[in-house]
Amino acid sequence: MAEKMFGKALKRVEDPRFITGTGNYTDDIAVHGMVHAAMVRSPYPHAKIKSIDSSAALALPGVIAILTGKDLVGAGINPIPTGWLLPDLKISAHHAIQPEEVNHVGDIVAAIIAETRAIAEDAVALVDVDYDVLESVSLGSTALAAGAVQVHPEAPGNLAFDWTIGDAAATDAEFAKADKIVKLELRNHRLVPNAIEPRASLAEYKRAGDEYTLHTTSQNPHIHRVMIGAFVMGIPEHKLRIVSPDVGGGFGSKIFQYPEEVIVLFAAKKVNRPVKWTARRSESFVSDAHGRDHETVAEAAVMNDGTLLALRVNTIANLGAYLTTFAPAVPTYLYGTLLNGTYKWKAIHAHVRGVYTNTVGVDAYRGAGRPEATYVVERIVSTVARELGMDPVDIRRKNFIQPSEFPYQTPVALQYDSGNYEPAMDMALEKLGYKALRAKQAEMRKQGKYIGIGVCTYLEACGLAPSALVGSLGAQAGQWESALVRVAATGVVEVLTGSHSHGQGHETAFAQVVADELQVPVEHVVLVHGDTARLPHGWGSYGSRSAPVGLSAITMACRKITDKAKKIAAHLLEASVEDMEHVDGKYQVKGVPERSKSFFEVALMAHLAHNYPADLEPGLEATHFYDPKNFVYPFGTHLAVVEVDADTGRTKLIRYVCVDDCGPIVNPLIVEGQVHGGVAQGMGQALLENTVYDASGQLVSGSYLEYTMPRADDMVQLEIGHTVTPSPHNPLGLKGIGEAGTIASTAAVANAVIDALEPFGVRHMDMPFTSEKVWQVIHASQLAQAADD
Amino acid sequence: MADKVPITLTVNGTKHSVHVEPRTLLVQFLREHLSLTGTHVGCDTSQCGACTVHLDGMAVKSCTMFAVQADGSSVTTIEGIGEIGHLHPLQQGFWEMHGLQCGFCTPGMIMSAADLLQHNAKPSEAEIRHALEGNFCRCTGYHNIVRAVQHASGQIQNQAQAADD
Numbered sequence: 001m002a003e004k005m006f007g008k009a010l011k012r013v014e015d016p017r018f019i020t021g022t023g024n025y026t027d028d029i030a031v032h033g034m035v036h037a038a039m040v041r042s043p044y045p046h047a048k049i050k051s052i053d054s055s056a057a058l059a060l061p062g063v064i065a066i067l068t069g070k071d072l073v074g075a076g077i078n079p080i081p082t083g084w085l086l087p088d089l090k091i092s093a094h095h096a097i098q099p100e101e102v103n104h105v106g107d108i109v110a111a112i113i114a115e116t117r118a119i120a121e122d123a124v125a126l127v128d129v130d131y132d133v134l135e136s137v138s139l140g141s142t143a144l145a146a147g148a149v150q151v152h153p154e155a156p157g158n159l160a161f162d163w164t165i166g167d168a169a170a171t172d173a174e175f176a177k178a179d180k181i182v183k184l185e186l187r188n189h190r191l192v193p194n195a196i197e198p199r200a201s202l203a204e205y206k207r208a209g210d211e212y213t214l215h216t217t218s219q220n221p222h223i224h225r226v227m228i229g230a231f232v233m234g235i236p237e238h239k240l241r242i243v244s245p246d247v248g249g250g251f252g253s254k255i256f257q258y259p260e261e262v263i264v265l266f267a268a269k270k271v272n273r274p275v276k277w278t279a280r281r282s283e284s285f286v287s288d289a290h291g292r293d294h295e296t297v298a299e300a301a302v303m304n305d306g307t308l309l310a311l312r313v314n315t316i317a318n319l320g321a322y323l324t325t326f327a328p329a330v331p332t333y334l335y336g337t338l339l340n341g342t343y344k345w346k347a348i349h350a351h352v353r354g355v356y357t358n359t360v361g362v363d364a365y366r367g368a369g370r371p372e373a374t375y376v377v378e379r380i381v382s383t384v385a386r387e388l389g390m391d392p393v394d395i396r397r398k399n400f401i402q403p404s405e406f407p408y409q410t411p412v413a414l415q416y417d418s419g420n421y422e423p424a425m426d427m428a429l430e431k432l433g434y435k436a437l438r439a440k441q442a443e444m445r446k447q448g449k450y451i452g453i454g455v456c457t458y459l460e461a462c463g464l465a466p467s468a469l470v471g472s473l474g475a476q477a478g479q480w481e482s483a484l485v486r487v488a489a490t491g492v493v494e495v496l497t498g499s500h501s502h503g504q505g506h507e508t509a510f511a512q513v514v515a516d517e518l519q520v521p522v523e524h525v526v527l528v529h530g531d532t533a534r535l536p537h538g539w540g541s542y543g544s545r546s547a548p549v550g551l552s553a554i555t556m557a558c559r560k561i562t563d564k565a566k567k568i569a570a571h572l573l574e575a576s577v578e579d580m581e582h583v584d585g586k587y588q589v590k591g592v593p594e595r596s597k598s599f600f601e602v603a604l605m606a607h608l609a610h611n612y613p614a615d616l617e618p619g620l621e622a623t624h625f626y627d628p629k630n631f632v633y634p635f636g637t638h639l640a641v642v643e644v645d646a647d648t649g650r651t652k653l654i655r656y657v658c659v660d661d662c663g664p665i666v667n668p669l670i671v672e673g674q675v676h677g678g679v680a681q682g683m684g685q686a687l688l689e690n691t692v693y694d695a696s697g698q699l700v701s702g703s704y705l706e707y708t709m710p711r712a713d714d715m716v717q718l719e720i721g722h723t724v725t726p727s728p729h730n731p732l733g734l735k736g737i738g739e740a741g742t743i744a745s746t747a748a749v750a751n752a753v754i755d756a757l758e759p760f761g762v763r764h765m766d767m768p769f770t771s772e773k774v775w776q777v778i779h780a781s782q783l784a785q786a787a788d789d
Numbered sequence: 790m791a792d793k794v795p796i797t798l799t800v801n802g803t804k805h806s807v808h809v810e811p812r813t814l815l816v817q818f819l820r821e822h823l824s825l826t827g828t829h830v831g832c833d834t835s836q837c838g839a840c841t842v843h844l845d846g847m848a849v850k851s852c853t854m855f856a857v858q859a860d861g862s863s864v865t866t867i868e869g870i871g872e873i874g875h876l877h878p879l880q881q882g883f884w885e886m887h888g889l890q891c892g893f894c895t896p897g898m899i900m901s902a903a904d905l906l907q908h909n910a911k912p913s914e915a916e917i918r919h920a921l922e923g924n925f926c927r928c929t930g931y932h933n934i935v936r937a938v939q940h941a942s943g944q945i946q947n948q949a950q951a952a953d954d
Contacts, residue, residue, distance in 0.1 A: 015892075019876070019892075019895060020868065021825070028820075118810070118812065197893040198831065246891075248891045248892065281832035282833055282834075676931075677928045677929050677930045681930075703836075704925075711922045711925070713922055715918075715932065
């Protein structure tokens, strides 16, 4: 019997190229005749473009063309659409190059095409744009206030949408019954995703056939093809090929269809040369979609025994200047529906207002709405515990949905299909040594040392998701996934998937599942992704959907292969199909190993079709389009331990324990890697990262000199565990793990810091917990203490 | 545009005598003139370390020096440190310990770690984390990168031990 690959910590098959410097990222590609693009970007957050004088730039030797917004509009290039519509959504046109008005620092006003990148960048400085500078607004609540600066005429009061979920009357009724109401004002600050590979695009145009090829840093090349081809540029699908080769991290930021992709495609045809653009990091900061940016007031109605009754949430979501691809979905259906968490709230009501500001667009960033929801729920539950004098673990245990209660209908639309929250929490508490650490914490406080323990018992909905459901909620795309499994005459198995790997190790994990399904050596399985010319249509990777949706499609396609292979083998063995079994890599007559055909023999005969069933098509390949019946619902418990230096305000993560339940694990190395990275990003938000616009609308944290990325010495070795509760509705029971770490860790770390600061009377403070902010609250508390003494 | 100037440098053991624009960065020279695209550019402020190479045996950020400054020097890139079949212990360590995900920071990370191990063959976890402060990774949380360096450190000591025996 061949060794089972599912569950094996197989070393990644994609690694050899990456560790030897032979990966193939977009910027690594150079083609004959290639020229370069550089963008002229607005230095102002809000301004009218009065005129553009490009004569000096055009005169620079090596400059080939300069494109403006009027050139694109004049050529019939449409604005970039949003991919998710809400009722009464106010949409302002998002042009690839602005023809009349700029709406954030970094907005594109012209593009230079030149022989070299250096010449293109030199020419940028020579373009003279005359602006009429307008007043701007960068904070969501400011934009909503009466008399605020108007960003777009299409959205009066800057309101893009006004959305609610849940039963307001039922929520009010629970609040009326409550012993206690606990209120928190929370700022979930804006983040820059910062995949380490900057975005890049290389466009080629062939006059023969009027065909375009775009190599671009995308998590979902087919979505790019639909958006650019069908909506922006009017290129038929078969004449627009999108290739996303090796992609250096995405975290959501490479889902979206960006202006530069349109610009290089347009330019490639115009100058009849291949055109490449690669972002400088300083451009990434002002052009990659940002994440989070919520201002929330949350109230919990509770009983004195710790029973959670109802939750009322009012959120202002800053959407930035334009609605990017999934922007309307993130603070609504990916946020409001997640506010139930793991608890038995009787009622929930959420009100979300999406607001335009003169800032970079905000869209999905690792977790996309779910970290924001988890932050609200887990902060308020811990605050309730504090105010009732309960342990944060006890209040969670008391209110958990019980295993017998699934499927569980929440008050905010989702129906959880499975879950078992206490074992995961107990495993995490055991690993941490929770009780002993609480005792140590009390001892340390007596010595003037402050550690905090943060608890987060999260749940997320991922594996996006049934097409009919997301369609009814406003998605302009399907959310199924495709797979094509093609067996060559040699028995090599080529697996083409609409999922995209930009670090997740699909080439390994997917091959493991295929190897088991087809009972072939794992090294005979080759994964193909990221090229619209080779794959069936697919929807790409985000929302932790690759395993539950993409791998389910592959699994089902493999089962079609096995069914057909059995028929071929039965014919060759002169047996009936019903008598065939698939054992040990062979198709054999049940219980008669001597009467068998190998996978290779079957594959070869499928291609030769010399001795073949009359009613069967030759060939051995199968396509499957898999549309899930529901989201999947991973959950778990994360425990963070943070030390706060009272003299300096410095916060430091000193331990981190997490127990996640993502269902059966295909490859533990890869799953744990996803958790590690996710936790670092969530910790980064809590302790380090911040995106700061100043009063004039300038992004002052616009480079790595100002934006504090987590570094190696900010992290500790994580202590990881798993429980396994399979999803009941997909063929392998898989759930997602790509975002769980980020969803859980921000709240866990924040709760730890607030816990550490309890002796200083701190009930809540907003992230990030920088030394200065923490020192200020400690110092204020000490001054107040001294005044009392 | 200033006139091109002649430079001679050795990259991964091969000598190159070329003319470059004075403003050509070393990383640009490696990637665009020599097609050694394993060395990456992740930022424009010398923070991320994706462009780390060795210059005369020392780790440098190749986005932060001009190619002309490397005139007369010897440069080693990720392509020169090892290859399939003859991997450097750090390349092996990153593979064994799942020290990479998207792979973009990996070449710079390996070159920085190689510099560390040249100077400190048996670093502590804290020393590893400190040595890699100049290299960003957004995927791994550094967890398995630390373990990869520890793995390589062990391999190097085993090899040294074997050579002594």
